[in-house]
Amino acid sequence: MLGNFTYCNPTKLYFGENALNSLSAELDKYGKNVVLIYGGGSIKKNGIYDEVTAILKNCGKNIAEISGIMPNPTLAKLLEGIEIARSHNADLLLAVGGGSVCDYAKVVSVSVNCDDDPWDKYYIRFEEPECDIAPVGCVLTMVGTGSEMNAGSVITNQDAKQKIGHVFADESIMPRFSILNPKFTMTLPHYQMVAGIYDIFNHICEQYFSGEDDNTSDYISEGLMKSVIASSRIANKDMQNYEARNNIMWTATWALNTLVSRGKTTDWMVHMLGQAVGGYVNATHGMTLSAVFLPYYRHIMPCAVEKFRRFAVNVWGVNPSGKNDVAVAEEGLNAMESRMKELGLVMNLTDLDVQEDMIEHIADVTIILKSGYKPLDRKEIIEIFRESL
Numbered sequence: 001m002l003g004n005f006t007y008c009n010p011t012k013l014y015f016g017e018n019a020l021n022s023l024s025a026e027l028d029k030y031g032k033n034v035v036l037i038y039g040g041g042s043i044k045k046n047g048i049y050d051e052v053t054a055i056l057k058n059c060g061k062n063i064a065e066i067s068g069i070m071p072n073p074t075l076a077k078l079l080e081g082i083e084i085a086r087s088h089n090a091d092l093l094l095a096v097g098g099g100s101v102c103d104y105a106k107v108v109s110v111s112v113n114c115d116d117d118p119w120d121k122y123y124i125r126f127e128e129p130e131c132d133i134a135p136v137g138c139v140l141t142m143v144g145t146g147s148e149m150n151a152g153s154v155i156t157n158q159d160a161k162q163k164i165g166h167v168f169a170d171e172s173i174m175p176r177f178s179i180l181n182p183k184f185t186m187t188l189p190h191y192q193m194v195a196g197i198y199d200i201f202n203h204i205c206e207q208y209f210s211g212e213d214d215n216t217s218d219y220i221s222e223g224l225m226k227s228v229i230a231s232s233r234i235a236n237k238d239m240q241n242y243e244a245r246n247n248i249m250w251t252a253t254w255a256l257n258t259l260v261s262r263g264k265t266t267d268w269m270v271h272m273l274g275q276a277v278g279g280y281v282n283a284t285h286g287m288t289l290s291a292v293f294l295p296y297y298r299h300i301m302p303c304a305v306e307k308f309r310r311f312a313v314n315v316w317g318v319n320p321s322g323k324n325d326v327a328v329a330e331e332g333l334n335a336m337e338s339r340m341k342e343l344g345l346v347m348n349l350t351d352l353d354v355q356e357d358m359i360e361h362i363a364d365v366t367i368i369l370k371s372g373y374k375p376l377d378r379k380e381i382i383e384i385f386r387e388s389l
Contacts, residue, residue: 002213005262011149012177015250019179020051026137026177027059031091034061035084037105039069039097043141046187052096052139064088066108069097072156072163072282073104075119078111085112085134095138095175098196099145100154102138106173107153107166109134119157123164133170138178143185143249144196144286146203146256148178156279162365163279165271180253182245193239194343195286197232197248201225202270202289203255209297209307210265210372217260222314224260227251229315229339236343267372270296273384276366281353287346294337294347295387299380304373305329349388359385 014022027034034056043049056063066081085093085108095105110129111118121127138148145152151173154165185193208221228251234244254260273296274288301308309325312318312332320328337347346352354362363381376384 001215001217001263002211003263007258007262008171009149009174009257009259010171010176011174011257013149013180013253014177015180017181017183019181020055020139022177023052023055023137023139023179024059027056027061027092029176030135032060032062033064033089033091035064035066035088035090035093035108037066037069037081037093037095037097037101037108039067039071039101041067042187043096046184048096048139048141048184052094056094062088064090066104069101069104071098071100071284072278073100073154075155075157075159078104078107078118078155081108082111082118090134093134093136095136096141098140098142099147099199102136102140102147102175103145103153103155105136105138106147106151106168106175107155109136110168110173119155122153122166122168123155123157123162126166128169129173133172136173136175138175139184140178140180140249141184142188142192142196143252144199146200146252146254148175148180149253149257150174152256154275154285156282160365161280161361163275164367165275178253180249182242182249185245185249186240190236190239190344192284193235194232194345195284195290196252197228197235197286197343198290198340198345199286200248200252200255201228202286202293204228204260205293205297206268206270207261207264207266208311209300209304210267211263212306213263215263217262217264218310221260224251224255225315228255232343233339265371268369269372269376272367272369273381276362277349277352277354277385279365280358280362283352287352290340290345291347291349291352292384292388293340294333295384297333299384299387300372300374301329301333302326307373308332349385354385354389356386356389359389 151168231247308329316335
């Protein structure tokens with residue numbers, strides 16, 4: 001293991017079917033003005049909204065609401081929410097929903113007391129906040145992003161057709177607390193469940209496929225990936241299997257709470273490719289990743305054969321006996337492809353309504369990172385997108 005790093009994660013987690021019982025104690029730590037942030041209304045149908053608002057009222061909170069947070073939160077919606085939070089003098093932003101709702105709450109938190117244009121400041125210049133940050137709490141209803149225990153936030157600028165993420169450096173932007181009840185995730189449609197599962201797996205891969213050293217983080221990552229593989233197979237057949245959904249929810253949190261990135265350079269190009277697609281066609285995040293994952297990794301595999309061989313053997317159980325390293329590495333990616341198809345993931349961009357004539361435009365807004373095994377140029381990005389059709 002090489003390199004120096006700092007690790008701090010201040011988010012307090014409450015996990016399990018009784019986790020919401022702890023919300024009252026957390027609310028006591030904050031002032032009276034709470035902004036409740038949620039999505040399209042599913043929490044009203046499944047009763048979570050009533051449970052949360054009853055607790056807020058019992059704690060004497062003044063409640064304002066920002067509703068209708070979409071799966072890919074837009075800049076226009078962000079600006080609307082900032083104004084609501086300001087006018088309410090928010091003491092706490094309480095996100096009730098999936099990763100998009102949590103992401104949204106975090107960028108409201110760094111914008112509510114800041115006069116700068118949030119898109120320009122945080123997503124073009126990638127600056128850090130220089131203002132008071134409103135605290136965020138989360139009640140999670142969908143797993144995948146890990147947003148409940150990190151400082152990341154992704155926003156889509158519809159006018160520019162750009163979807164960009166910013167992982168803030170200040171740990172105070174992380175949720176102060178997150179409530180994780182796996183039962184809250186069980187009303188999701190199958191499509192959303194498997195999209196979240198794939199997002200989890202790819203978060204781990206983005207950190208795993210980097211570096212050549214013998215890194216403790218890679219051993220942890222392999223265990224997390226094997227857990228996702230086992231639990232997702234069970235949940236795919238029985239979406240109400242509580243133990244499988246428990247394991248998926250817990251793995252999602254640890255996949256992206258910064259733990260397995262310690263000592264790693266990380267990659268994140270699958271996310272850059274997927275987010276560029278998502279900004280252009282407004283597709284489900286996990287499915288944009290699954291559509292580009294295999295062409296990208298097959299493209300860079302020759303530059304990291306040893307790591308892909310390790311992935312094949314340690315994660316997928318490929319028998320290396322009598323095979324060269326390239327053959328073993330390819331067999332691991334083939335095993336990955338078979339499992340993705342078994343889950344019912346989107347395997348190409350055509351199914352996300354991407355057309356050939358869009359590819360160069362999508363390539364133009366793809367952020368190119370330099371930390372992976374093979375930094376891409378524009379020509380390679382276009383080639384990967386075309387192979388993903």
